[in-house]
Amino acid sequence: MNTGILSLLIVGAMVTLMVLGLPLAFSIGAVAVCLTLYMFEPSVLTMLVSRIFEMSLDTALVSVPLFVMMASILKKSGIAEQLFNAVHIWSGRLRGGLAVGTILANLIMAAMVGIVGAEIVTFGLFALPVMLERKYDYKLALGSITAGGGLATLIPPSIVFIIYGMITGTSIGDLFIAGIVPGVILCFSFIGYILWHCWRNPEAAPIAAVEDLRLSIRQKLAMQKSLIAPILLAGSVLGSLYAGIATPTEAAAVGVGGAVICAILNRKLSWAMCWSSSVETVRVSAMMAWLIFGAQTLIGAYTLAGGTDFVKNLMISMDLGPWGTIILINLIWVFLGCIIDWIGICMLTVPIFFPIVKSYGFDPVWFGVVFCMNMHIAYLSPPFAMSAFYTKSISPPEVTMTDIYSATLPYLYMTVVVTIIMVAFPSLSLWLPLQMR
Amino acid sequence: MNRMLDAIDNFNSTIGKAVGVFSFFTAGAILYEIFMRFVFARPTVWASESTAFACSMMYMLAGALVMREDGHMRIDMVHSKLTPRTRAIVDCLTYPFFVLYMVALLWAGTVYTFDSIAVGQTTSSAWDPPIYPSKMIMLLGMLLLLIQGTAQLIRNLMIVCQRKAK
Numbered sequence: 001m002n003t004g005i006l007s008l009l010i011v012g013a014m015v016t017l018m019v020l021g022l023p024l025a026f027s028i029g030a031v032a033v034c035l036t037l038y039m040f041e042p043s044v045l046t047m048l049v050s051r052i053f054e055m056s057l058d059t060a061l062v063s064v065p066l067f068v069m070m071a072s073i074l075k076k077s078g079i080a081e082q083l084f085n086a087v088h089i090w091s092g093r094l095r096g097g098l099a100v101g102t103i104l105a106n107l108i109m110a111a112m113v114g115i116v117g118a119e120i121v122t123f124g125l126f127a128l129p130v131m132l133e134r135k136y137d138y139k140l141a142l143g144s145i146t147a148g149g150g151l152a153t154l155i156p157p158s159i160v161f162i163i164y165g166m167i168t169g170t171s172i173g174d175l176f177i178a179g180i181v182p183g184v185i186l187c188f189s190f191i192g193y194i195l196w197h198c199w200r201n202p203e204a205a206p207i208a209a210v211e212d213l214r215l216s217i218r219q220k221l222a223m224q225k226s227l228i229a230p231i232l233l234a235g236s237v238l239g240s241l242y243a244g245i246a247t248p249t250e251a252a253a254v255g256v257g258g259a260v261i262c263a264i265l266n267r268k269l270s271w272a273m274c275w276s277s278s279v280e281t282v283r284v285s286a287m288m289a290w291l292i293f294g295a296q297t298l299i300g301a302y303t304l305a306g307g308t309d310f311v312k313n314l315m316i317s318m319d320l321g322p323w324g325t326i327i328l329i330n331l332i333w334v335f336l337g338c339i340i341d342w343i344g345i346c347m348l349t350v351p352i353f354f355p356i357v358k359s360y361g362f363d364p365v366w367f368g369v370v371f372c373m374n375m376h377i378a379y380l381s382p383p384f385a386m387s388a389f390y391t392k393s394i395s396p397p398e399v400t401m402t403d404i405y406s407a408t409l410p411y412l413y414m415t416v417v418v419t420i421i422m423v424a425f426p427s428l429s430l431w432l433p434l435q436m437r
Numbered sequence: 438m439n440r441m442l443d444a445i446d447n448f449n450s451t452i453g454k455a456v457g458v459f460s461f462f463t464a465g466a467i468l469y470e471i472f473m474r475f476v477f478a479r480p481t482v483w484a485s486e487s488t489a490f491a492c493s494m495m496y497m498l499a500g501a502l503v504m505r506e507d508g509h510m511r512i513d514m515v516h517s518k519l520t521p522r523t524r525a526i527v528d529c530l531t532y533p534f535f536v537l538y539m540v541a542l543l544w545a546g547t548v549y550t551f552d553s554i555a556v557g558q559t560t561s562s563a564w565d566p567p568i569y570p571s572k573m574i575m576l577l578g579m580l581l582l583l584i585q586g587t588a589q590l591i592r593n594l595m596i597v598c599q600r601k602a603k
Contacts, residue, residue: 021516021524022531023509030534033541045545052542053549053575056493059485062463065492069460246471249488253467278457282499285460286453287508289496294538341510383514 003310010035010302015339024344025287028294035301044304048297055296056289059249060166065285066252067157070259071118072280074109076273077263080122082226083108088130089220096198096205098136099144100191102127106148107187108227110155111234112255114162115284116379117390120149124394137204138399139407140197146391146404147190147411150379153342153372154183156238157255160372162248163292163346168354170364172248173241177433178365179372182422186376189414197410229265233258242436288343295347303351311352322360326423329353330374334416337378341386345378346371362426369429373419380412438591445588446505449581453502459491466491482564490571497578501585525593532590539583546576 010031017027036044055061074080087108088101105127106119113119124145131141153160156176165172198205237255240246246254263269302308320328329349336345350371357367379387388404395404422429470484503509516524550572552558559565 017531017534018512019515020527020531021511021513022534023504023511025509026535026538029538029542033538037541042545043548045541046549049542049546049549049575053493053572056496056575057489057571059489062467062488062492065460065495066464066467069464250467250471253464253471256464257468274461275457278460279454281460282453282457282495283503283506283508285492286496286499286503287510290500290503291510293496339512384512 003306004314006035006305007302007307007310010298010307014298018340024340025290025294028291028298028344028348032294032297032301035298035305039301039305044301047304048300051296051300052293055292058166059247060162060172061289061292063157063162063247063249063252064159064288065281066249066256067114067159067162068118068284069277069281070252070255071113071115072277072284073256073259073263073273074112075118075122076277077259077268078266079226079230079262080105080109081126082266083230084123084127084130086223086227089223093207095202095207096140096194097207098127098131098134099140099194099198099205102131102144103148103151103187103190103194106151107155107184108230108234110151110183111238112157112230112259113152114157114159116149116152116387117284119152120145120387120390121394123149124391128394132396135206137201138403140194140204141407142391142395142399142404143407143411144190144194146387146408147380147415148187149390150376150387150411150415151183151187153376153379154179154186154369156180156241157248157252158372159288160342160346160375161368163343164350164368164371165248167346167350168364168368170368173244174365174433175368176238176241176248177436178369178429181432182369182373182418182429185421185428186415186418189418190411193410193414229262233262291341291343292347295344299348299351308352312356315356322362325356325360326362326370329357330370330419330423333371333374334377334381337374337384338381339384341384342375342378345375363430365433366426366429370419370423373415373422376415377412377419380408380415438595442588442591445584449501449505449585452581453499453505456495456498459495462491463488482562483566486560486562486564486566490566493571494574494578497575498581500578501581504582504585504589522596525596528593529590529597532586532593535586536583539579539586543576543579543583546572546579550576 013034014027014031017030018024032048033045036048084101084105087105088098094100102123106123109119127145128141152158156179158176158179161175161179162172164170165175233255236258237251240254241248241251260269263273315325315328332349333345336349354367358364379385382388382405385405388401388408391404392401466484466488470481474480519527550569553569553572558568560568
């Protein structure tokens with residue numbers, strides 16, 4: 001069979017199974033098995049298993065459960081609440097101050113947590129009630145929580161960068177540093193949007209009641225003490241990584257240690273809390289791992305069937321030039337981001353696109369940032385918007401998915417604009433890693 | 438029948454939660470390694486490999502727990518709009534594909550594992566542990582996942598039949 005038709009059949013079969021509700025991990029794997037049996041002998045199936053097994057033993061993958069564990073301990077350590085309070089007390093007189101505070105607190109939290117779900121669920125649980133209590137517009141409240149949580153993908157440590165670095169062999173440390181500038185730019189563009197929106201629609205964000213404003217500067221400064229532990233923790237994790245003395249896995253283990261210390265300082269550490277953190281770690285990392293395994297089998301079988309070369313040649317024969325190819329890749333990612341989650345996209349498309357992009361002389365680290373920006377879009381773009389699902393899980397029942405989608409739409413546009421800027425100006429992402437070398 | 442299904446659920450939940458111990462082991466072992474390297478300049482030979490093995494076992498054995506809690510990521514746009522009975526029917530239709538994947542992995546995995554046992558394969562590192570135990574755990578994990586999936590199928594079939602009987 002023609003490889004082109006075969007590729008279309010693969011995509012068709014995968015999408016059909018997914019829409020019918022079979023989990024992504026198994027849909028992808030089942031298609032891989034069908035492809036192998038159709039194209040080759042059953043003995044080739046051993047190759048699929050060996051790909052799964054070798055992936056499960058990858059030492060870089062060990063950092064994923066550790067970062068998940070760090071996030072889940074921090075989530076229960078009460079640190080997020082302190083962060084939010086420390087940041088938002090300055091915002092009493094500012095229209096939209098709570099929403100701005102949410103974004104800023106998310107930015108700081110993102111430097112400790114690499115998982116979007118953990119950020120949204122943690123901040124949503126107390127920032128949303130506070131905002132609604134102050135009669136904030138639903139849309140403003142939901143949007144800032146959903147979009148702010150997404151910053152975890154760009155601000156190191158980020159699981160997206162770890163998986164990308166693992167597949168492409170790019171230095172995870174460099175990727176982490178490269179994500180900082182785009183992450184901060186994105187954060188400030190969100191803040192800019194909120195301020196503009198509140199200036200246009202003052203009723204969307206009432207300012208604080210008088211009693212909230214009465215805190216003296218001294219009291220406010222005292223509350224900043226709670227920022228010390230998070231900043232030290234983020235500093236020790238990222239610092240050990242950038243100084244080159246620790247691998248991402250070791251930095252993650254330091255992070256787990258630091259998170260436990262934070263929990264002890266807040267008197268939140270208990271056996272029950274450790275136990276539930278470890279179960280949560282198992283849940284999240286096993287879910288991710290099986291998705292990775294499924295994608296590993298499919299990309300292995302597809303490469304063996306000549307599919308990877310087919311796509312490569314197809315893209316080269318289209319003769320789009322280096323930048324045309326980059327734009328095409330971005331469009332493919334944005335499209336895929338609407339229907340499947342980032343792990344699937346990363347495992348299935350990056351091995352195909354990466355060699356092409358590299359042969360055009362583009363920087364692998366920059367390409368990683370572009371990928372990450374696209375996944376940021378994927379997190380927000382309906383109908384398969386992971387961030388919106390997380391927000392739904394912590395919202396009052398009367399909030400519908402449609403409400404959340406429309407609330408996040410402006411942030412989605414901002415993200416697209418920042419992505420275009422990052423694509424157009426590679427030096428924005430590459431400047432900081434160059435300084436560090 | 439129900440009692441057996443519950444037993445499968447409970448067994449897989451217990452296994453999945455028990456492997457949480459590996460996450461503590463991983464964090465602890467790596468912190469210990471960092472400590473030994475920087476304080477005593479005596480890095481361990483086992484930390485990096487043993488944590489990789491621990492994590493591998495964790496992913497494998499917890500697959501069934503995630504399935505029981507419906508935690509494997511899925512697109513539920515269509516799925517969530519269906520009536521429980523139609524949903525059960527659709528799930529029964531997609532089940533053969535899940536089985537195909539698991540049985541293929543189990544069959545090929547058995548060959549893969551036995552080859553490894555036959556030659557007594559090790560990792561050929563400084564620590565040099567045998568590889569096959571971890572491959573056997575992988576097979577066990579796949580088997581547990583298959584059993585959990587089948588338990589779910591039986592539940593779905595029961596939903597389908599129940600309504601018909603009424």
